Amino acid sequence: MDLSIVVPLLNESESLPELEAWIRKVVEKENLTYEIVFVDDGSTDASWNIIQQLAAKNPNVKALRFRRNYGKSPALNEGFKVVSGDVVITMDADLQDSPDEIPELYRMVKEEGYDLVSGWKKVRYDSKLMKNIPSKFYNWTTRKMSGIKLHDFNCGLKAYRLDLVKSIQIYGEMHRYIPMLAKVSGFSHIGEKVVHHQKRKYGASKFGMSRFVRGYLDLLTISFISKFSSRPMHFFGVLGSLTFLVGFGIAVYLVCSRLFAHVYHMTDRPLFYFCLLAMVIGVQLFSTGFLAEMITSTQREKRVYSIAEKIHLSE
Numbered sequence: 001m002d003l004s005i006v007v008p009l010l011n012e013s014e015s016l017p018e019l020e021a022w023i024r025k026v027v028e029k030e031n032l033t034y035e036i037v038f039v040d041d042g043s044t045d046a047s048w049n050i051i052q053q054l055a056a057k058n059p060n061v062k063a064l065r066f067r068r069n070y071g072k073s074p075a076l077n078e079g080f081k082v083v084s085g086d087v088v089i090t091m092d093a094d095l096q097d098s099p100d101e102i103p104e105l106y107r108m109v110k111e112e113g114y115d116l117v118s119g120w121k122k123v124r125y126d127s128k129l130m131k132n133i134p135s136k137f138y139n140w141t142t143r144k145m146s147g148i149k150l151h152d153f154n155c156g157l158k159a160y161r162l163d164l165v166k167s168i169q170i171y172g173e174m175h176r177y178i179p180m181l182a183k184v185s186g187f188s189h190i191g192e193k194v195v196h197h198q199k200r201k202y203g204a205s206k207f208g209m210s211r212f213v214r215g216y217l218d219l220l221t222i223s224f225i226s227k228f229s230s231r232p233m234h235f236f237g238v239l240g241s242l243t244f245l246v247g248f249g250i251a252v253y254l255v256c257s258r259l260f261a262h263v264y265h266m267t268d269r270p271l272f273y274f275c276l277l278a279m280v281i282g283v284q285l286f287s288t289g290f291l292a293e294m295i296t297s298t299q300r301e302k303r304v305y306s307i308a309e310k311i312h313l314s315e
Helices: 016-029 047-057 072-082 099-110 128-146 174-184 209-228 233-260 270-302
Strands: 003-009 034-040 061-065 087-090 116-120 158-161 190-194
Touching: 003 016, 003 072, 003 099, 016 034, 016 047, 016 099, 034 047, 034 072, 047 061, 061 072, 072 087, 072 174, 087 099, 099 116, 099 158, 099 190, 116 174, 128 174, 174 190, 233 270
Parallel strands: 003 034, 003 087, 034 061, 116 190
Antiparallel strands: 087 158, 116 158
16 A cells, blocks of 8 residues: 555544545545545544545545544554555644645655655644744754754644554654654654645634643653663663762761861751752662663563564564
């Protein structure tokens, strides 16, 4: 199969028939074999009934439905498990992503050799307060932390190599940071394409301010895991050792002050309590690193690594 298109959705019943017809028109014009995988993230409207009707008319329409709302990341994760096209494209179901972008995204992956091509909504039609300003702040921070030069990490319109989507796991709000997950897994040929963004035609945006907080927590999680997941002692051990040494150095200073400068009433000095605090925190951080290292060591045999190629080896 040439192409798999994954469409996560929540309560988008009005837009689904138009979206399916648009995708079908574009892809069939390119003579590509394809599948459209709708992932219903616990919709409470008629979305699932409409998907069933579309699947009855078009055998290339496939779908799965969650029993309740889990979020966009789990929806993409489950969609990625079932796709089989050489190129996988994700897009939102609200018609703000244009299916007319599909042929060029497909070509960039197949002919130019990109592992991932991310859409860039250079001109947006969202609310500036609720989406534009937070999005710009997100993208600036993520560029600085990841070193990936993309303008729009959170664009739902992306194209991937099949082996990339099979090599990553997405949870929480990590769909925003798929390029970072790809880079951590060794897929470093990441590109960008300016895409047309359209005004929402039906329904209301599912964006809430709570995602702003959760998204940043996931960014910190990815940054930490990418550097220290297999060697937590390098983080906690170093930090704990430095903190303990600061406290120990203050303790030596206080002892010398008592012995040689005859400074009394050490326990009345704030420095004494700061010394104790630093040493206790240092020991705790070091112990945390030691325990994390023990836990990690039990998981190393189960670790899945991203393998680029095999020769004369069975699966």
